[in-house]
Ligand SMILES: [Zn+2]
């Protein structure tokens with residue numbers, strides 16, 4: 001298994017399927033674990049880290065996950081490959097550019113990843129498309145149990161799973177849902193969403209981009225409190241209350257655009273289409289921003305029956321080639337592919353070598369033009 | 377510096393992207409950032425929460441509570457001190473939670489929305505003793521809550537349960 005095998009396609013969780021996938025991109029659950037009898041990583045020598053790495057690698061590679069897994073020696077991987085893994089949400093930035101011996105175990109379809117020697121000895125995650133937190137929880141709980149058969153976790157009766165940083169203490173669970181909220185953004189209501197999230201002790205951050213938050217209107221919302229509330233309570237709250245509420249807000253904003261601000265919507269979509277189909281240099285930021293508006297237009301056309309000269313043109317385009325099948329031509333899947341494949345490291349890995357910013361912008365523009373002008 | 381998009385306003389937002397050692401920068405104003413869908417960080421990310429707590433409250437007393445002069449204490453297992461914790465915001469070993477229990481308690485409470493006791497999954501290998509201990513901790517916490525809400529009937533029931541739990545663990549201790 002090579003990274004280039006992954007790089008010319010997108011992960012299953014970003015393929016545009018799963019419950020509520022027009023707004024909920026993906027669901028992720030991550031658990032932090034440390035082994036009893038070892039110091040936390042900040043106090044470990046490289047020799048101790050190597051020992052931990054070998055032990056955990058052997059345990060993880062021997063698990064029955066129903067899917068092939070491969071191992072990446074992160075500290076030895078080329079910088080470009082590490083960027084790629086971060087863009088794909090397989091490892092954290094902290095893990096990619098940290099210090100000392102460390103690795104990642106990745107399942108072939110990318111639903112499961114383990115980071116060894118990140119901030120904690122072990123961090124495991126399960127990722128699925130759409131709103132599927134209960135399924136993620138079931139799966140990660142099972143994997144955690146299998147690992148625990150072979151190692152002893154650091155655990156305290158009072159504080160639960162012991163983590164290097166007290167902010168992860170207790171269940172050591174991080175539940176994250178990634179959302180596409182372009183209509184809240186366009187209608188100027190996104191700040192309300194930030195404030196509501198803050199009041200509920202939830203963290204919001206951007207999904208793509210670096211040094212920026214929420215490029216392309218993608219937001220990741222996750223729990224901050226890990227102690228004194230059970231895993232199932234956190235998950236139920238997310239799945240039954242928090243996320244459906246945000247989805248309702250976004251849908252209300254989409255309806256508001258349809259009924260009151262059609263010109264604004266038409267304008268955003270036609271500008272996006274014109275630029276994306278004609279530009280010869282396009283930055284990652286700009287591409288994310290414009291593709292977001294196309295994704296919104298397509299979703300509103302397919303799911304809400306939105307109609308206007310602009311949207312009809314866009315939709316006609318989606319049916320190009322085969323009138324009976326909407327999936328021909330531009331589809332949500334095409335747009336999702338473009339989001340992922342035009343990210344800087346994806347672009348370069350597929351091209352086969354590193355490129356400077358201008359060449360990246362040219363290549364990105366070319367890929368987008370050919371996809372939107374001919375269908376992918 | 378002028379905004380690269382409108383060429384009018386002052387650029388107050390500076391975006392940097394480093395890919396494969398190549399650095400590209402963008403300098404824009406807040407208006408254009410809004411237009412571009414770049415929301416300026418409106419919340420403290422999780423891992424920065426602790427360092428910000430630490431930065432805002434620099435003295436031991438403010439950080440860990442009054443009469444806690446723990447800077448000289450170090451963990452016998454890993455040599456960790458609270459001074460190092462202030463710098464790195466991560467602990468040295470699992471045992472530190474015991475060594476520095478008192479000073480950390482306050483900080484944990486702050487970072488965890490007032491909570492100080494685990495609730496949720498327990499490793500299947502956990503010993504019977506640990507499970508009993510956890511039950512006891514939970515009962516004592518519920519007792520505190522009952523007393524706070526002045527539910528004395530519940531409090532009395534909980535006290536009986538705690539007593540029973542404590543004598544039970546004593547007898548099992550003797551057997552061992
Ligand atoms: Zn500007």
Ligand SMILES: [Zn+2]
Pocket residue numbers: 451452453454455456468469470471472
């Ligand atoms: Zn220690």
